[in-house]
Amino acid sequence: MASRRPSSNLEMTSTIPNRRGSERRGSDRRGSGFSSRRPSIDPSRLIPMDKASHVGGTDDFNVVFIGAGNIMFGSDEGPWNHSFRFEHKLGLRLKVVALIDPAIERARAVLQKKCDSFVVSAYQGTRVFKTLDDFVKNMSSKDRPRAVIVGSPPMFRGTIQPGRDVEMQILKYFPGVAMFIEKPIATGPKAEIEQAFTIAKRISDSKAVCSVGYMLRYLKAVQMMKRIIEENDLTVMATIARYACAYEAIAKLDWWDKSKSAGPIVEQGTHFCDLSRYFGGEVDISSVTAHSLEWDENAGHLSKMSVDESQIAPENRIPRVTAATWKYDSGAVGSFTHVATLQGHNYSCELEVHADGYSLKLVNPYVQPMLYVRKPGDDHEQMITFPDDDPFFSEISNLIDIIEDIEEDPEAAQILSTYEDACKTYELTWAIREASERSRDAKLARSKAAAEAVKEST
Template sequence: MTGSDSTSARKPSFGAGILGSSVDPAHKHARASLRKPSIDPARLGGMQALTPSPQLVREMKAMSLKGHYNVLFIGAGNINFGSDQGPWNHSVRLEHKLQTRMHVVGIIDPAIHRAKEVMTVKCATFVEAAYKDAKLCKSLDEFVGIIKPTEVPHAIVIGSPAQFHGSDLPGQDLELQCLKHFPEAALFVEKPISCAPVKSCYALAKILDDKKSVVSVGYMLRYLQVIQQMQRIIAETGKPVMMVVARYVCSYAKIDSEVWWNKSKSLGPIVEQGTHLVDLCRYFGGEAILETVQATSTEHYEEAGKLEAIPIDESKIPANDRVPRTTSAIWKFDTGAVCSFSHALTLQGTKYSTELEVYLDGWQMKVVDLYNEPTLYVRSPEADAEQKINFPSDDPYFSEISAWIDASENKNANNNESAIAEDDEEDNDEIPNGILSTFKDSCGTYALTWAIKEASERALKTGTKPTQ
């Protein structure tokens, strides 16, 4: 943002002036690296807005004039169709975004009974018309062999286990298999993006970029309005981020998946779960210098690592494959900023406890409870008292799905009302229509979570295990 930028032209904006501080444009600092893409917070929000904005009304009217939109789900599990463990449910967000346009052409899952259960539930509700003709298949090849030309998917939601996608390696290249059969389809890939080596993920990212495929990765926390408000404040101050502090505390007693508790299958809680806050650390701090990563952990065999409410029989998991109870890591970004990240399995209720702090010269921004009721506390150079900001009914899952669908439909068109903030226009060719987490960018988060995991495992080798 330059000195000629108008604050009023960027409404709704939450800049330094609103906090009671004036930022002289002539003294703004140049950022050490390009700012991550951001979205005007006014373009985000939940599905239950009682009074839709004029912009949203225009978008919905335009949407209704378009024809059927074919969706293929790969995976009939919780991430695509919901559970009582959390708010994730991509199908519900797609139903709201596409409304009567939505046409589910297939649900693919090797456990076909799960797909049938989903169909039973969906066809007993008001969205029956969207699902009633869906093909239920055990594999992508089976689906390809039975569909009609009118059933070619416009979008594919990949919610299968990470070991099957995210790389260019045979058997772990589901994205490439999808594009081989449906080269124009937009892809939505859940995190973690893969279980494959990092270099193989970057290899896939290059292929996807070369194909100019529309791909979004499920780092939904980037789409929170409080997160975008933080990005806007940073942009308007023009100051570089100096430090990021993040904490992710999990309610472990509800995680009844034996795969999740086995790090040889899930890769452990940092790669599988903590990745969301690690991603936000990168989103604000920049690219991590992986050689600077240091980490240590609390293990299951240590006194501090005893958990009393594990919902599965952990004795069935080999001792070396049991997940760490806590992990603490530090590293440095390429801008010179530093980061501290902690993850823990300690809570036994339902809600997770999460916090993210971002520090600039004169500024402290802290967002708490990112999964439930995100609230931002801002301290500025003008006052020690914190300003409290929240956005009721925000739904980052819907915002990320909405941005992805918009990007898929505007792939070959000039979108004059891009959701990307105006000061990111120079990067629009890399960030189509508001997608905040591209596959290539998510490879950076994947690499960082692996670096944390490996650093903590190296630290174990230098310590002494107590008598078993």
């Protein structure tokens, strides 16, 4: 597609990087450019937050937070809370120079809570702005950030369009400054995917550190799976992922509306599509097939919804089940099933990775990860648990270590999810959604044709 022309003060290339697996190269440690470094971390280096030491030094570490919502400051709904991890990693060095959110009152409220706590030194000088432009117009040289953390809703980023181009704005105003960007990178229409790849190219060319928040890659269990594969020189033959969400607890109407959230595969299943790619490699997008169970089919009724779905246009209501399969460029096969069927609060999620003689099964990664390993010569599975693992802290700790570490340690951590890599996961989730919608439309067309044939025969 032809990219929309960016504004004149954000000149950029419209070149889209090749995304096929035959061109695959490992990301370098900083998350930009390419090198031969392997995309994994020694599991023993992933330590709990309470065992980690603050980063040394006495100089301030300036940070800008974009977004004052739950992902940045936490909630009762989940373990996310980036500010909490930054506070523990940087200690007294942390200085949040700006909190940017159009909801000024909400931003001021969360900021006040921080100033009333023991981390006041990080926030007593924080200023609140509606936009990044406002901050730049009012900042001084001492406010220049070392990192910009983007936790705004995905519908407001991931494009080159004004108002939804925060990544491009950061590159413009703060060249070379590190970025952390939440996932999915966007939830706009499928036609905008190429714009995300344009952003990826600009980030790569800038050589700036950039990490995307696919925190499950930083699980100790996931890195142990990587180590088993590498140490035994295994070739992955299949990935099998399943994500069952507790729909009763999802009371946000926008989540149930495809026109707002882009649907459960793009918005929620993205983590498991990403993990599948992490182990299986690049996906042949043309091979993706999928089927869905829709809200208006006999089996699609849900009895304990917390929202009034009648407020959503019928064509925008989400499927209850989506099941997809695809081929990796290596020849391996991948599959993913997302279901909105569980009640209560706990989700049920698993990922299996199969290779010759080996079965690696990750269970319950969000709450209490367990890894089941079956090896050649043993019909029984070994179960390994990982108490106190915190992938949210590991991804933030890893990011800061890379920003701070000028001399490369061959054993040091690296960025596990670059922006370009996240674009490929985004592309896969959209391919699954589109494939399921094509199969649904084909079924409706067949049903309509059959009904018309019966009508004509009578």
